[in-house]
Amino acid sequence: MLKIENLHAEIGGNEIIKGLSLEVGRGEIHAIMGPNGSGKSTLSNVLMGHPRYEVTEGSVTFEGQDVLELEPDERAKLGMFLAFQYPSEVPGVSVANFMRTAVNSVREEELPPMEMYKLLQEKMRVMRMDPKFAERYLNEGFSGGEKKRNEILQMLMLEPKLAIMDETDSGLDIDALQVVARGVNEMRGPEFSAVLITHYQRILRYIEPDRVHVMLDGQLVTSGGKELAEELEDKGYDWVRQEFGSVA
């Protein structure tokens, strides 16, 4: 579904992604683990098309289509979704209003208001969120946990084919983590793929990955099954650096 080939990307003249390649098949959940500064967030931003980053080499195709030339909204309409590490605040716009606009943007046919309302209520229940939450202004005054849950709520509403989750687990307590995992597992199926970008192994206990990759200095240095995550937890990133080095 997603094919990244020899991707190089930079910001402000600094190269952050240094030749990254990855293939994510339909229905697969991949985890990318890496220490701070490895370029994880840059990768997720580049995949979704953040204007500040420049791709200098390589390609990214989604369902066979080259996406690097596409605007973020065009990528969203194709079925890509990014759960942000630091979601932006939009004062004065309620969660409900925002959801309605976003959902209708990615659907072929607009959902009638009653259906939309029911869908939102249902998904909020899955995420164990108080219905009043829908009236609050988007991300304004939200705690870290609320922001992350809201990202997953959006994912459930928008039903993307590929979800890139940028450190969604950071700053979450066990309960919130389990709820988030529930949301992702709800989406699991042959038509849904995900790339979980994370620092810690913890979330992978609740969302079982099909493949685990380790990212160092802008590249994927090694891959394996879920045992790799456990090994990493035991031995730390220094071990990876020693074993596999960075091919910069």
Place this chain on the structure above:
Amino acid sequence: MPEDKTIQELGLEEYKYGFRDPEEYFFKTPRKGIDPEIVAMISKHKNEPEWMLEFRLNALESFLEKPTPQWGGDLNELNYDDIYYYIRPMENQGRSWEDVPDDIKNTFDKLGIPQAERDILAGVGAQYESEVVYHSLKEEWEKAGVVFLDMDGGLREHEDLVREHFGTIIPPDDNKFAALNSAVWSGGSFVYVPPGVHIDIPLQAYFRINAENMGQFERTLIIADEGSYVHYIEGCTAPTYTTNSLHSAVVELIAKPNARIRYSTIQNWSHNTYNLVTKRAVAHENATVEWVDGNLGSKLTMKYPAVYLVGEGARGEVLSVAYAGYGQHQDAGGKIVHAAPNTSSLITSKSISKGTGRSTYRGLLKVHEGAESARSRVECDALLLDENARTDTYPYIEIEEKKVSTEHEATVSKVGEDQLFYLMSRGLSEEEAMAMVVNGFIEPIAKELPLEYAIELNRLIQLEMEGSVG
């Protein structure tokens, strides 16, 4: 006849062009510019009492004496001699739908304005078909003793009441444009609400729309008697096409003890007009006056709705939204004067600038000595939509009393790249994302408007941002 006598006094014993009937002459050869003859014609045409003619002529003197203010927007290109102050030439009156610019027509389409309204708004002069709706509401109001007439009618049918209050809140020599309006005013509304009467449905000026009411020099006077409530809505959101280059209205509001007046406006004049308005209210004991002021159109707007809190416990609020697009300057804000104890006020200003647009907040907060325990809050927020947009803030604060509490907050923000990216990543195009941010920015004010106005306000700003209007 009194009118002839006055004309004599003005030294116009003979009609210059040989017409016998001055009115006939006047209508056949209307001319630009302003002078006592024109003012006298206006008054005579309306059959006004002598005192109103005098009022007009004195105001004219004031207008001619006063210099053009230099402290606000740029008025130096405004040519007073190049304006029709009353009757327009026949060619203009015969304007048809075909003559209306395409972009205005397109906006009407996008806003879904019915054809009948379009004619009115385009100044084509057809009668508004919803007169039926208006008439049934009118019956209810009349039963309650409410008076809602155009200003000419108010003067005719309630002369004493009008005379008592007209020009008392805004004296003609208050400023040059109030003087001008006082000399040549025509159209506008006269509203009187009897004690204790609460009018649930907003009174809307456009119910009575006809070509004259869309005039350049509207004069409105609203008197809410003790314990009454009225919400008056002026104008409407659709762009108003006009060849007039100057609009100078005066609005006077009087809220007697325990009364409440809310006055809402969304102004969207075409981008060739100067919109210079004086709006002022007086709030007596425990009375409340709220101005909800939306400024989207015009080349230059200078407007500072004011509330003078003269009775103990009175409250004044000004909620102002301004959008300045390419080539526009919105110089707006509010004035609150605390002249009694235990009074409170709130000014909330939200301004948006795009392209070469310039939005200025200009506000006055004045607390007189003796206005103990006055509480005031001013919040002015500006949003810049791109690199060249400009915003300025000129708050004037004059506090002459120690035991008061005042707060002032000002913010300036841009639409962040990250914010846009976040919204676009959910499938919104760049325009839709910008519109959503702007929508959220004005939400605290939009939610004070009746729903259909809030919706239109948002849609209109969206269209302005897309560059398809004006």
